[in-house]
Amino acid sequence: xxxxxxxxxxxxxxxxxxxxxxxxxxxxxxxxxxxxxxxxxxxxxxxxxxxxxxxxxxxxxxxxxxxxxxxxxxxxxxxxxxxxxxxxxxxxxxxxxxxxxxxxxxxxxxxxxxxxxxxxxxxxxxxxxxxxxxxxxxxxxxxxxxxxxxxxxxxxxxxxxxxxxxxxxxxxxxxxxxxxxxxxxxxxxxxxxxxxxxxxxxxxxxxxxxxxxxxxxxxxxxxxxxxxxxxxxxxxxxxxxxxxxxx
Numbered sequence: 410x411x412x413x414x415x416x417x418x419x420x421x422x423x424x425x426x427x428x429x430x431x432x433x434x435x436x437x438x439x440x441x442x443x444x445x446x447x448x449x450x451x452x453x454x455x456x457x458x459x460x461x462x463x464x465x466x467x468x469x470x471x472x473x474x475x476x477x478x479x480x481x482x483x484x485x486x487x488x489x490x491x492x493x494x495x496x497x498x499x500x501x502x503x504x505x506x507x508x509x510x511x512x513x514x515x516x517x518x519x520x521x522x523x524x525x526x527x528x529x530x531x532x533x534x535x536x537x538x539x540x541x542x543x544x545x546x547x548x549x550x551x552x553x554x555x556x557x558x559x560x561x562x563x564x565x566x567x568x569x570x571x572x573x574x575x576x577x578x579x580x581x582x583x584x585x586x587x588x589x590x591x592x593x594x595x596x597x598x599x600x601x602x603x604x605x606x607x608x609x610x611x612x613x614x615x616x617x618x619x620x621x622x623x624x625x626x627x628x629x630x631x632x633x634x635x636x637x638x639x640x641x642x643x644x645x646x647x648x649x650x651x652x653x654x655x656x
Contacts, residue, residue: 417440417443421440421444421610423444425591430584430600430604431605431617432594432600433593434632435610440611441593445479445562449470449474450465461558462557462558478554478558480547480561480562486536488536492534494530494533495519497535497546498553501551521549521552522546525548525575526575527549541568544566557588558590559583559591595650597648607619621641626639
């Protein structure tokens with residue numbers, strides 16, 4: 410994908426094995442969201458190739474989409490349409506699946522809402538919900554079909570500490586059960602105990618691997634253009650980044 414004469418991503422080669430829990434980190438404008446959209450076949454591909462489950466998402470998107478749950482960074486749900494939270498979650502069961510009775514769809518949607526701690530707002534309209542509640546509804550929509558691959562773009566951005574812990578525990582549960590997770594985040598803290606690998610990205614792939622090995626002074630400087638302090642406690646390795654722009 411290009412913006413004028415500038416490539417959003419350049420020469421990124423990345424293999425994600427089944428069962429991985431990969432966090433993608435980098436400054437604003439680094440191409441993190443574009444990378445997720447490329448995996449989905451949604452961002453124009455200027456050159457190179459992409460394979461998801463061995464298929465081309467640009468040519469076989471309908472076959473791949475049913476295996477993927479996606480939480481975008483921003484989702485515009487029309488507030489003029491009085492959709493309930495449960496209706497939004499059920500959208501994750503409609504595309505690419507066999508026809509099911511509405512009762513069965515609602516039961517699955519309620520279970521997904523329960524997993525994100527929101528079963529009590531199932532019948533409230535989406536527009537009534539707080540920003541954090543809306544984010545958790547979108548996560549419920551992504552997991553309701555029990556996907557093989559979860560793609561999440563800044564899933565913790567609108568959540569308070571308690572909701573972040575709820576979502577982090579849920580992601581670990583799904584990953585432990587075999588779901589592959591690729592997650593874009595500025596703050597790795599909620600999943601610091603659980604993430605298996607981190608990819609540092611700034612248009613180019615700077616480094617990828619276990620957090621303790623790649624959160625080095627040199628790699629973080631290449632990624633963010635500034636020195637980034639790192640908190641290390643045993644197996645935990647957390648760069649104190651915040652929301653930063655690259656140079």
